[in-house]
Amino acid sequence: MSQPPVIVWFRNDLRVGDNRALAAAVATGAPIVALYILDDECPGRWRMGGASRWWLHMSLAALAKDIAERGNRLLLLRGQAEKVLIGLTQERKAAAVFCSRAYEPHAVALESRLKAHFDSAGIAFKRYGGALLREPEDIRTKSGDVYKVYTPFWRALRQGLVVPAPKPAPRNIPATSRIPKGLALEELDLLPLKPDWAGGLRDAWTPGEAGANARLNSFLKNAMADYADLRNRPDIEGTSRLSPHLHFGEITPGMCWHRARQVAAHMHGADKGYETFLKELVWREFSYTLLFHWNDLPDKPFRSEFMHFGWKKNAQDLKSWQNGLTGFPIVDAGMRELWQTGYMHNRVRMIVASFLIKDLLIPWQEGEAWFWDTLVDADLANNAASWQWVAGSGADAAPYFRIFNPVRQGETFDPKGVYVRRFCPELANLPDEYIHAPWSAPPPVLRSAGVILGKTYPKPLVDHDNARARALAAYEDMRAAIANRNAGASGVS
Ligand code: FAD
Numbered sequence: 001m002s003q004p005p006v007i008v009w010f011r012n013d014l015r016v017g018d019n020r021a022l023a024a025a026v027a028t029g030a031p032i033v034a035l036y037i038l039d040d041e042c043p044g045r046w047r048m049g050g051a052s053r054w055w056l057h058m059s060l061a062a063l064a065k066d067i068a069e070r071g072n073r074l075l076l077l078r079g080q081a082e083k084v085l086i087g088l089t090q091e092r093k094a095a096a097v098f099c100s101r102a103y104e105p106h107a108v109a110l111e112s113r114l115k116a117h118f119d120s121a122g123i124a125f126k127r128y129g130g131a132l133l134r135e136p137e138d139i140r141t142k143s144g145d146v147y148k149v150y151t152p153f154w155r156a157l158r159q160g161l162v163v164p165a166p167k168p169a170p171r172n173i174p175a176t177s178r179i180p181k182g183l184a185l186e187e188l189d190l191l192p193l194k195p196d197w198a199g200g201l202r203d204a205w206t207p208g209e210a211g212a213n214a215r216l217n218s219f220l221k222n223a224m225a226d227y228a229d230l231r232n233r234p235d236i237e238g239t240s241r242l243s244p245h246l247h248f249g250e251i252t253p254g255m256c257w258h259r260a261r262q263v264a265a266h267m268h269g270a271d272k273g274y275e276t277f278l279k280e281l282v283w284r285e286f287s288y289t290l291l292f293h294w295n296d297l298p299d300k301p302f303r304s305e306f307m308h309f310g311w312k313k314n315a316q317d318l319k320s321w322q323n324g325l326t327g328f329p330i331v332d333a334g335m336r337e338l339w340q341t342g343y344m345h346n347r348v349r350m351i352v353a354s355f356l357i358k359d360l361l362i363p364w365q366e367g368e369a370w371f372w373d374t375l376v377d378a379d380l381a382n383n384a385a386s387w388q389w390v391a392g393s394g395a396d397a398a399p400y401f402r403i404f405n406p407v408r409q410g411e412t413f414d415p416k417g418v419y420v421r422r423f424c425p426e427l428a429n430l431p432d433e434y435i436h437a438p439w440s441a442p443p444p445v446l447r448s449a450g451v452i453l454g455k456t457y458p459k460p461l462v463d464h465d466n467a468r469a470r471a472l473a474a475y476e477d478m479r480a481a482i483a484n485r486n487a488g489a490s491g492v493s
Pocket of ligand 1: 231239240241242243244246247277280281282284285287344345346347349350353371375377378379380382383384386387390
């Protein structure tokens with residue numbers, strides 16, 4: 001009788017290199033069923049958005065090729081992961097299921113249901129790390145609490161950090177002849193067809209493990225040394241753009257850490273960039289830790305006082321923001337970069353989020369949902385934690401009253417308007433001094449640049465100074481309402 005297979009259940013670990021679950025399965029010597037399940041039910045309202053689905057299609061294609069080159073085949077199935085996995089295990093009489101851990105609340109709950117099932121069925125269910133540098137259970141304050149502030153979290157993580165050396169990809173992934181046919185990749189319906197809006201994404205990205213490694217190499221060689229100084233500049237390619245690759249697990253943070261350290265050791269002056277890069281990777285760890293311990297993070301304010309904030313829902317303003325038509329060039333450029341490429345520079349993400357939340361008083365959850373659908377790196381932990389950070393409602397968040405001035409931000413971080421001109425070409429001929437505030441340009445300047453405000457480019461949706469005052473008043477109202485409630489509760493009049 002043939003040896004029972006081990007199922008390697010691929011999730012957000014779409015790689016063959018440095019994949020502990022795959023390496024452990026290969027080490028058993030058993031034949032392997034390499035499986036991916038598209039499950040749109042388990043994540044509930046956080047089912048993957050459009051841009052992520054495009055990425056997933058491309059990434060699965062790359063993984064399937066890497067697996068085929070190693071003598072096996074990627075089996076694609078669709079449905080509730082729990083049912084599909086249990087069904088396949090029974091049907092194939094599998095000896096074990098190996099996978100990488102995931103940290104979203106729905107994924108954690110799914111893993112514990114599967115563990116209970118497989119334990120009672122006498123089938124090994126083994127989960128491996130790799131998606132994070134440290135497991136979220138491991139980093140605690142001296143009193144055993146979860147860190148809610150980034151800097152001590154960073155110090156604690158750094159101090160005890162031992163990242164296992166990345167595991168090379170197995171040369172061979174032994175197959176079994178009894179793998180069901182499964183679905184063709186196209187049958188997962190992940191690509192946009194009518195209309196095909198993914199042209200900009202195709203130009204900008206190479207999903208898959210090889211693309212991830214190429215991106216890391218290029219960053220280490222060309223940008224890491226200046227990363228600390230240039231990472232806030234959207235007009236310069238000064239960051240790694242590894243976020244979608246990290247999200248889909250095409251590369252591990254451990255691999256990034258090891259490689260960055262090696263390069264920094266041999267590159268004069270790269271220490272500062274290396275350290276700053278690690279700190280950003282650890283913001284990712286911090287977000288994951290928050291989500292792991294506070295499951296409501298994507299839906300509810302971490303600081304409950306923000307439940308009483310006087311948001312103003314406005315469908316028209318939301319649409320203008322989504323379409324990059326607010327009349328503030330740096331905001332519009334960011335929103336158009338997002339639409340065209342599935343990505344937005346971090347500094348600009350902060351600017352557009354501040355504009356939505358504070359200038360327009362629209363709830364942060366609306367922005368979070370739009371990002372979820374349009375980002376190729378849409379990530380439940382990073383997205384939720386970052387939106388809450390800007391909103392002032394998160395753990396260790398920016399204080400609410402720090403309100404970005406979109407004109408000043410544009411002038412500081414895109415001083416020549418290179419980024420704005422790229423994504424708002426209708427403003428391309430404006431002189432630098434007006435590029436971030438076209439409404440302040442004298443009429444002859446606008447005329448000669450071919451800009452007609454309200455026609456070729458929108459007039460500003462709000463007056464920023466008034467909007468700022470309105471946001472601060474709303475914040476004070478929230479505080480006053482809470483103080484009144486507390487006074488009422490304690491009987492003080
Ligand atoms: P780099 O500067 O090269 O950083 C390296 C890696 O560190 C990134 O790839 C990312 O994995 C991690 N990282 C960097 N900054 C952060 C951060 N502030 N928080 C958490 N991790 C970070 N990031 C996502 O991956 N998915 C999201 O859905 C997401 N939504 C965001 C929403 C808002 C409103 C804001 C302000 C930020 C959001 N971020 C999100 C964080 C950050 O903007 C992106 O991770 C970063 O821009 C990715 O570009 P990069 O890979 O070039 O980053």
